[in-house]
Each structure stands twice: as C-alpha cells, then as structure tokens.
Amino acid sequence: MKYKIKKIIILTFAICFLAAIPVLFSVTAKAAEYVQLGMPVISIMERDHATCTSVEFGGREWYVIAYNGDGVASDKGTMTLLTKETQxxxxxxxxxxxxxxxxxxxxxxxxxxxxxxxxxxxxxxxxxxxxxxxxxxxxxxxxxxxxxxxxxxxxxxxxxxxxxxxxxxxxxxxxxxxxxxxxxxxxxxxxxxxxxxxxxxxxxxxxxxPACILDLSSIFLISSDAGGKSNTTGAKLSEPVPAAGTLKFTFLNPTQHLSLKTNSISGWGGDTVSIGYSGATTGANQYVSAMIMDENGKLIYYGRLKSVPNAADSEGTVQVTLPLDFDSSRDKLKLFSEQVNGDHLSDFASSAITVSVDSHYKIFAVAGSGGSISPSDSTAVKPGENQTYTLTPDQNYAVAEVFVDDILIDDSVLASGDGNSKSYTFSEVGKNHSIIATFAKQNDLPGATRTNSSSSDSASSGGVLTSGDGNSKSYTSSEAPENRSIITTFAKQSDLPQTIRTNASSFDDVSSEGVTSSLGTSSKSSSSFDDTSVSRNTLSSQAPSSAASDSKTDDSSTPIFLTWIAVISSAAVLLFLIFRKRHLHINR
Structure with a gap:
C-alpha cells in the first residue's frame, strides 16, 4: 500500500513539473527579430560564390558583385547584383x-x-x-x-x-x-x-x-530573408539580432503613410503607453510598427504594434511597452507605417516619427498671497528621487495651511526652517503630485501658529476638501478650536494639473473606467499633467497621501511562483528517488 502512495506522490510531482515547463520558458521567451539599421559587412564576389553576400530582391536571389564603389559598375551608395539563378x-x-x-x-x-x-x-x-x-x-x-x-x-x-x-x-x-x-x-x-x-x-x-544596380539610399531596415521578422504583433518590442544569411530590405517608400496625434508622451521603463495615430496606410500586410534607437543610432528594439488591414484602421491607438532599461535621455522611440510581405519579398515603410518620452513625474506647486513656495509651478522629478519644497512667509505672515494632493496635511508633517519658514518633502516620488500653501497674518492666526510651531492645536490640525457644484469645494474641520482661519487661493484652470481642473476631491481621483484623450484610453488611473494616457501598473491602487503608495508593483509574480513550484517539485522527486534507491540498497 505504501508503495502505491509513493508512486502517486511521484506522479503528482511529475505532473506539476511538466505543467510548469511552459512557464519556465514563457518567462523570458521572445520572438526573434533578425533586423538591423545600417548595412552589415558586405562581401562581394571575388574568388568564389560561397564567400559573397547574397540578397533577395524582386522575388529573386542575387549575388553581390560590387558594393559602394568597389567592383563592377558600382558607385558610392550602390550595390551591383547578379541573379543567382538563370531567368x-x-x-x-x-x-x-x-x-x-x-x-x-x-x-x-x-x-x-x-x-x-x-x-x-x-x-x-x-x-x-x-x-x-x-x-x-x-x-x-x-x-x-x-x-x-x-x-x-x-x-x-x-x-x-x-x-x-x-x-x-x-x-x-x-x-x-x-x-x-x-x-x-x-x-x-x-x-x-x-x-x-x-x-x-x-x-x-x-x-x-541579368545584373542590376541597387540604390541603397532608400534602404530603411535590413533583415534576414527567411524568418527575419517574426509574425508576432503587440505592445512588447523585441531586442533584434543582427541579420545573417541571405538579406532582404525594407525600403522607404512614399506610398506608406503615418501621422501621430501627439509627438510627446509621459512614460517610464516598464510602462505601456497609448499613442494615437491617423492617416496610416491600410491593406494586406500593413502594420503600425515601432523601434527604439540608442544614442549612437543603433537599433536596440523593434516590433509590429498593430495590424491595420481595413480602411477603418487608418486611425486609432497603439500600445507600446517601454523596455525596463528605457532611458528617455538616451533612447529614441520611433513609430512608422510598415508593409511586411514575408520571406523572400521586399518590405516597405514610411519615414519614422520620433516620439518624445518624458520620463519624469511632475509636482505642481502654488502659493497664496503672503508668502512663497520654492520651487514653484511645475517641477520634473525623476522616479524614486526626493523633492523638498520650502514655504517662506512674508514679514508678519505665517504658514496657514498646506494641501498635498488636494488634501490638508497636519502641521506636524512640516519641517521647521529659518524664521517662520517650513518645508515639506515628497519622498521616493512614484507619481505626480501637487502642493498648495496658504499664508495669513500672524495676528489673524491662533497663537500656536504665529511662531515656528508644530503643536496639535495649530490651524493645520486636520480637515478635508469635498466636492460641490461645478468646480466648487467645501472644507470641513475635524476639530473646532476657538480661533480658526481658512484662506483659499485660486489659479487659472490651464495652469493646474489636468486632474484638478475639474471637480475632483483627490489629485489621483480619475475614473477607474478609463481616461479618454487624444491619444486613446487607458484602463488604469493616470495623474499626468498632459493628455497622455499612461497604463502604469504602479498607479493602479495608490492612496493619494501615502508615501508607501509610491512603490512599484510587479505583475510577474504568478509565473515566478509557478516556476518555483516546478523547481521544488523536481528537486523533491530527485531526492525521493535517491532515498528510495539507497533504502533498497540497504535492504539488500
């Protein structure tokens, strides 16, 4: 009986291991793209055909017999070809x-x-x-x-x-x-x-x-003739492998068209961003494609984002997942229209359009009369960095109230500075924020706030803004001290972040059903100051006033968990078999 139980256990572990094998490979699996910018090393025919480069063009394979001015009937920027087979x-x-x-x-x-x-x-x-x-x-x-x-x-x-x-x-x-x-x-x-x-x-x-001379000035991409471009389509780009073997070309051609509704987005490595487009060439084998180039102009990522076979597809939205190592100060994201005709046939593309990617969070700061805030207006902050704001009252004034992300904060959160100045620090910034400071004459404030104090009886002892009709808001104090002041500042809507231009009680209070903009729709909340929809998994469940909410989450835990199951299961099976073999040996 106990041997049957052992067999059942072994079989169970084996099934778990086999079930997890696809996960082990899918964690890192990518469709190979044998594509590059710029011509690889070209070998012209000099002694034998085996060492010369061959290319596919016009539905035929050709030997390269001259290149870039070297060889038969060749000038700079040209390639002379001779058909491999007779015609x-x-x-x-x-x-x-x-x-x-x-x-x-x-x-x-x-x-x-x-x-x-x-x-x-x-x-x-x-x-x-x-x-x-x-x-x-x-x-x-x-x-x-x-x-x-x-x-x-x-x-x-x-x-x-x-x-x-x-x-x-x-x-x-x-x-x-x-x-x-x-x-x-x-x-x-x-x-x-x-x-x-x-x-x-x-x-x-x-x-x-026959022979012919090919003009190389319109070559956009070079890929392997067979299997150079994968059949996968989607937001995730692949790291291309240099083209090898017989080559084929993607030519720039005026029949390919693409326009973007914006040339500027906000995004970070790992983000999936939405970009609106129009005027795309549609039809058989037509796509909206993307590539990322480094500071040296080298192609480091490539992929087809969306198939556009029908006339209705000429306008829409594409999704692009920025690689984890994407650096907007170094890398360039480009989109283009592409007709990919398969193995042995030339492809065609439009000129690539550069999309400016802003990889900074923005903090909007404004101060009422009677003092100043520094820095003011909109400040760009790199992810994970700290940003401190100094609130400096004018003479005979003091800091009255401070709103962070549209919520009144307690005075104890503020750090004291010189004189009556105070400061507030956003730690490890992981989203957009706002800070609004109000000031009042010291004689008009409760005694505790006339000097540099963090007493719990201060004017900033608690409260929250709630929405009213139109863009109006109301303030309710959580306590009722004898002396209390409230000062309100206003600004033009165009000068404020998008999320606080309308009746919203929180800086990140965006409908979970999506935000529609000229770029498309994001299914996750966004606090961007422009109209760019950024699907950012780190913003899916953030509390507006919690510092811990700025930390990133990883949606890859499920495959990793299954991978560990596979590893542990296989180890358990191996140990069991070793133990069983040793046990049988001892019994003998």
Missing amino acids: GTTVFDDGQNLYYNDGKPRASNLDYNGSTLQSRLIKLLNSFDSREKEFIKSRTLDDIYPKAVNQYLWPLSEMEYINIHGVIPVDTTGCAGWWLRSEVGWGVDIIDYINTINLDKYSNVNYIR
Missing part, C-alpha cells in the same frame, strides 16, 4: 528587330542594342513590384555601339565577368551557357557550363542572367 532562356537575337532604339537601322544581329535579349530583360523588369523598380539605378552601356542608355537590367560584358574574378556556378543543362552582351567576331560571348568564356551563334538559345 529563362532566349536567343540572343531572332532577326525580327531591324532597328536600334533610336530608330536607326541595326548593323548586325550581334548588336545587343535592339536585340531579343534586351527586349526580354525589359519584360523581366516589368514583372518586379513597381515600387522596387524605383530603387534600381539605370546605367549606360557604353562598351557597345550604339550606346544603350537607361538600362535597368543588363547582361554582363566579357570584361565585367573577368573583373569579378569569381566562380559563378549555374545549371546550364539543355543550353551551351548563359549570355553575355559582348560580340566577338562571328558570335556572341557566353559563359559555358565550366564557367569559361566561349562563343555561340546569336540564333542559338541560351540562358538569361
């Missing part, structure tokens, strides 16, 4: 075209200008995506007569092939080889099946293998 077959010339492109009679069927091969390459160009054709640079073939101008796809010449110094294998089964454009004597050059230059008649059929 069909044709005769060099069928004898039907008797004229050059300029209308003059052709002198020979060996001339590339006006040939059947040239016509086939023009037809092949038209099979490209119209947007891709914009990135192919034309060239003039001046080694032939007459010169062929505005050539976008073209065959190599004999000298260009020699200058490659490479072995460019290709299957030439069924033909003698693939066409070059150079005529020699009675025939036209071809590259035969053993990669040597040979001659063939213009009327024979051989393979087509």
Whole structure:
C-alpha cells in the first residue's frame, strides 16, 4: 500500500513539473527579430560564390558583385547584383528587330542594342513590384555601339565577368551557357557550363542572367530573408539580432503613410503607453510598427504594434511597452507605417516619427498671497528621487495651511526652517503630485501658529476638501478650536494639473473606467499633467497621501511562483528517488 502512495506522490510531482515547463520558458521567451539599421559587412564576389553576400530582391536571389564603389559598375551608395539563378532562356537575337532604339537601322544581329535579349530583360523588369523598380539605378552601356542608355537590367560584358574574378556556378543543362552582351567576331560571348568564356551563334538559345544596380539610399531596415521578422504583433518590442544569411530590405517608400496625434508622451521603463495615430496606410500586410534607437543610432528594439488591414484602421491607438532599461535621455522611440510581405519579398515603410518620452513625474506647486513656495509651478522629478519644497512667509505672515494632493496635511508633517519658514518633502516620488500653501497674518492666526510651531492645536490640525457644484469645494474641520482661519487661493484652470481642473476631491481621483484623450484610453488611473494616457501598473491602487503608495508593483509574480513550484517539485522527486534507491540498497 505504501508503495502505491509513493508512486502517486511521484506522479503528482511529475505532473506539476511538466505543467510548469511552459512557464519556465514563457518567462523570458521572445520572438526573434533578425533586423538591423545600417548595412552589415558586405562581401562581394571575388574568388568564389560561397564567400559573397547574397540578397533577395524582386522575388529573386542575387549575388553581390560590387558594393559602394568597389567592383563592377558600382558607385558610392550602390550595390551591383547578379541573379543567382538563370531567368529563362532566349536567343540572343531572332532577326525580327531591324532597328536600334533610336530608330536607326541595326548593323548586325550581334548588336545587343535592339536585340531579343534586351527586349526580354525589359519584360523581366516589368514583372518586379513597381515600387522596387524605383530603387534600381539605370546605367549606360557604353562598351557597345550604339550606346544603350537607361538600362535597368543588363547582361554582363566579357570584361565585367573577368573583373569579378569569381566562380559563378549555374545549371546550364539543355543550353551551351548563359549570355553575355559582348560580340566577338562571328558570335556572341557566353559563359559555358565550366564557367569559361566561349562563343555561340546569336540564333542559338541560351540562358538569361541579368545584373542590376541597387540604390541603397532608400534602404530603411535590413533583415534576414527567411524568418527575419517574426509574425508576432503587440505592445512588447523585441531586442533584434543582427541579420545573417541571405538579406532582404525594407525600403522607404512614399506610398506608406503615418501621422501621430501627439509627438510627446509621459512614460517610464516598464510602462505601456497609448499613442494615437491617423492617416496610416491600410491593406494586406500593413502594420503600425515601432523601434527604439540608442544614442549612437543603433537599433536596440523593434516590433509590429498593430495590424491595420481595413480602411477603418487608418486611425486609432497603439500600445507600446517601454523596455525596463528605457532611458528617455538616451533612447529614441520611433513609430512608422510598415508593409511586411514575408520571406523572400521586399518590405516597405514610411519615414519614422520620433516620439518624445518624458520620463519624469511632475509636482505642481502654488502659493497664496503672503508668502512663497520654492520651487514653484511645475517641477520634473525623476522616479524614486526626493523633492523638498520650502514655504517662506512674508514679514508678519505665517504658514496657514498646506494641501498635498488636494488634501490638508497636519502641521506636524512640516519641517521647521529659518524664521517662520517650513518645508515639506515628497519622498521616493512614484507619481505626480501637487502642493498648495496658504499664508495669513500672524495676528489673524491662533497663537500656536504665529511662531515656528508644530503643536496639535495649530490651524493645520486636520480637515478635508469635498466636492460641490461645478468646480466648487467645501472644507470641513475635524476639530473646532476657538480661533480658526481658512484662506483659499485660486489659479487659472490651464495652469493646474489636468486632474484638478475639474471637480475632483483627490489629485489621483480619475475614473477607474478609463481616461479618454487624444491619444486613446487607458484602463488604469493616470495623474499626468498632459493628455497622455499612461497604463502604469504602479498607479493602479495608490492612496493619494501615502508615501508607501509610491512603490512599484510587479505583475510577474504568478509565473515566478509557478516556476518555483516546478523547481521544488523536481528537486523533491530527485531526492525521493535517491532515498528510495539507497533504502533498497540497504535492504539488500
């Protein structure tokens, strides 16, 4: 019986361990993004095809035979490509075209200008995506007569092939080889099946293998051709891995559009912020995407935020989770429209729009007549830092009352300073705050408040503001001393934080159902001074006057808890098996 119980215990632990395995991996699992800004190291074909870079363009794979001015027909900012595979077959010339492109009679069927091969390459160009054709640079073939101008796809010449110094294998089964454009004597050059230059008649059929020059100025992102961009969509961005293997490009293109309703938000590392957009390009494979660049312009995070397939999706809101290590003084958040067409196909994007991220909390301070508060107005404070305010009465005045986050605080909370001045410190700031100080003539105040005192009989002995009609408020004292004063200050609504512009009894008194702004809706309360909706889990359950409420919470406790269950369970199983084996050994 006891052995059955042991088996049941072992089975239970094993089930717990297996159930927690997905959690172990999901805690840190991220969809890999093989994407980067800027061109990786490019190897042009010099000795063999195995060491040169290959790229995907126009639905075809190409070898890089020149780059950035080095190699065949290359200038700065360009890349010369040669198809990896042949693109069909044709005769060099069928004898039907008797004229050059300029209308003059052709002198020979060996001339590339006006040939059947040239016509086939023009037809092949038209099979490209119209947007891709914009990135192919034309060239003039001046080694032939007459010169062929505005050539976008073209065959190599004999000298260009020699200058490659490479072995460019290709299957030439069924033909003698693939066409070059150079005529020699009675025939036209071809590259035969053993990669040597040979001659063939213009009327024979051989393979087509074009080259082209790619303009690199419009390349926005470089990614791996297969699986470079994951299929995941959502607020969380991924740390990209440098592109490897065959490359594909994301081109900047004027057909992609995106506008933002604001270029400024408030947020901190770990926050999920809402950003309103409009005018997004919609349709198949269309997305609103985001990336984060460091101070050196390096891409450090990338992801697609939202799919926008329908016309109704051209306007809306996207969510972005700022990475925990996000530093607004160093990192730049950028949004853009992106068409991601999958493996082996070019992608297209709009220009990226920089979103200014304010990673500071704000404390709004105002003082009534008879004194001053320093610092005054709005002060930006870094998360976790302290901020002290000094309340300095004018001559013959004293501090009367101090409201923190719209709630009257006890005078004992204030620290005494020089003369009748007092100070208040916000410790480990973790949200927005407000502080309002009032002053009164010493002769008009109870005796205890005429000097620097923290007596419990002071005017600041307790009370709370409650809401009335419109923007009106009322004050009720929790005690009724014989002498009591109340002084009220007012300010323009536009000068106050958003949350105290309306009838609210607390600085953070925002409806839990959400705050709607031009940026969208947040399901959590926000005390931001602007109209930015910030979903901040640290603000979900804060008491306005509690210092402890500024501490952050971690919503990842559940997966961590399950992870520990898995670890403890597996350890228990292991110990039990060791003990059982030892017990059996002793019995023997």
